[in-house]
Amino acid sequence: MKTLKAISVLMDYPSEAAQAHADSLIALFQADESLTPETRQGLTALVRRLRDSDLLDLQADYSALFDRSRALSLYLFEHLHGESRDRGQAMVELINFYQEEGLVIDSRELPDYVPLFLEFCSRLERPAALSWLMEAHYLLQKLHGRLQERECDYQWLFKALLDTAGLETADEQMQRQLQQEERDDTAEALDRVWAEEPVTFGPTAGGCGAPKTNQGQAVPVNWANLSRNSA
Numbered sequence: 001m002k003t004l005k006a007i008s009v010l011m012d013y014p015s016e017a018a019q020a021h022a023d024s025l026i027a028l029f030q031a032d033e034s035l036t037p038e039t040r041q042g043l044t045a046l047v048r049r050l051r052d053s054d055l056l057d058l059q060a061d062y063s064a065l066f067d068r069s070r071a072l073s074l075y076l077f078e079h080l081h082g083e084s085r086d087r088g089q090a091m092v093e094l095i096n097f098y099q100e101e102g103l104v105i106d107s108r109e110l111p112d113y114v115p116l117f118l119e120f121c122s123r124l125e126r127p128a129a130l131s132w133l134m135e136a137h138y139l140l141q142k143l144h145g146r147l148q149e150r151e152c153d154y155q156w157l158f159k160a161l162l163d164t165a166g167l168e169t170a171d172e173q174m175q176r177q178l179q180q181e182e183r184d185d186t187a188e189a190l191d192r193v194w195a196e197e198p199v200t201f202g203p204t205a206g207g208c209g210a211p212k213t214n215q216g217q218a219v220p221v222n223w224a225n226l227s228r229n230s231a
Helices: 002-011 016-020 022-031 037-052 055-067 076-081 086-100 114-122 126-135 137-149 155-164 172-180 187-196
Strands: none
Touching: 002 016, 002 022, 002 037, 002 114, 002 155, 016 022, 016 037, 022 037, 037 155, 076 086, 076 137, 086 114, 114 126, 126 137, 126 155, 137 155, 137 172
């Protein structure tokens, strides 16, 4: 599915390659009838901005947007597991799915990174790809809604994913919830995080690198959990 590949490229860290292929990406989106006219228009404006802006400025803005905010994290399992040990084994399971489709990732890459997940989906037959997107629909709705609240044009990438899967955007209940969320990327919020989180080392420390749960049992990838219980 070429649209998923294109969204993956645009959702990744800004690069010269993405800028160079901007016109092709626009043409691809304009030809995709699964996208609403509004979504096609929003994607076109986004791609043109990314094409015409200074790359270093784009990279700085991207890091400020996605790296400073847990609410906008592009790592799927961070929304589900946080930094708990469960996240590590869930990622191992996801890597296995990738390998079954011939997608080999660098050892430094985390498999739950959304652009990488979309690269995986783009290799699947349409029904299988849509099934994966539907499993994560609630999280996709939240990320779209949060970006929409911030009037950020990256929202159109998530709107395109929802369109592709035939899914609606956030309902009224979710919209109210998102409107009431406190921003977690302000200087004050970041200071609180640093003050509240203890620094731990050794085998008792949490984190995505820990391979097993407290009981030593494998944690299967349960995409149903990326629903109303996810952050």
